[in-house]
Amino acid sequence: MTEQEPRWLDAAEMRAWRNYVVGASMLEDRLHRELQERHGVSLADYEVLVRLSERRGRRMRMSQLADEVASSKSRVSHQVARMEREGLLRRRECPEDGRGVFAELTDQGMAVLEGSAPTHVEGVREHMIDLLSREEQEVLAKVFDRVIAHLRGVDG
Template sequence: MTEQEPRWLDDGEMRAWRNYVVGASMLADRLHRELQDGHGVSLADYEVLVRLSEQPARRMRMSQLADEVASSKSRVSHQVARMEREGLLRRRECPEDGRGVFAELTDEGMALLETSAPTHVEGVREHMVDLLSREEQAVVAQVFERIINHLRDVDG
């Protein structure tokens, strides 16, 4: 049995891949630093606050939250436990089935979100959105929707 040669990336593909990897990492690091320095909240915690704030009653199942922030259930469980100790969230049993658990945004968590959101939005604008034309924004959105859908299909 012979092994098939990998489909190596050509120069254009390599440039796209490497610029994505470095750019995405640098952008996340910058946005994290701005939130941390200005408000003492990490980018990961900010994303959890945002997702919960957008839900009815400011809560969602832990499994759904993990999917929404593209994290493992275990990692989100530890994150929510820490954020609960900080008073930003609370966990509630799901009354429908008794097995599920909700993460629920507290008033303190909502207040932190409201004070940190302007910093985050300014950073997103300055470091990404305002650097792109409307057409480029649409392309970025379409490309990453395709990638997200593909990866969700692969992960089943």
């Protein structure tokens, strides 16, 4: 049995891929730096705060939180433990099953989120959203809806 030749990227495909990789990395680094310098919060921590703030009771199961921020359960567990020591979150046992654990946003965590949100939104607008037309924004959203569904194993 012979190995099949890879489907190499052509010039247009390579340009799209490389621009995505470099652009996404630069954008994430810039947004992280702005939050860190102005508010002492990382982009990863900001995302956790946002996800919890959007939930009823400002809490979510740890496993669901890991899924929503596209991280491993282990990594999120360490992140939440650190954020708990900083007073931004607290962990609570799940009363329904006794095994699950909730991450819950504290008032201090909510205050950090509210203080840093304008900086984050300003950065997202300046470094990405305002550079795109409404049509380009829609195309980008559809593309990543498809990528996310594929990577989660959902037919799209």
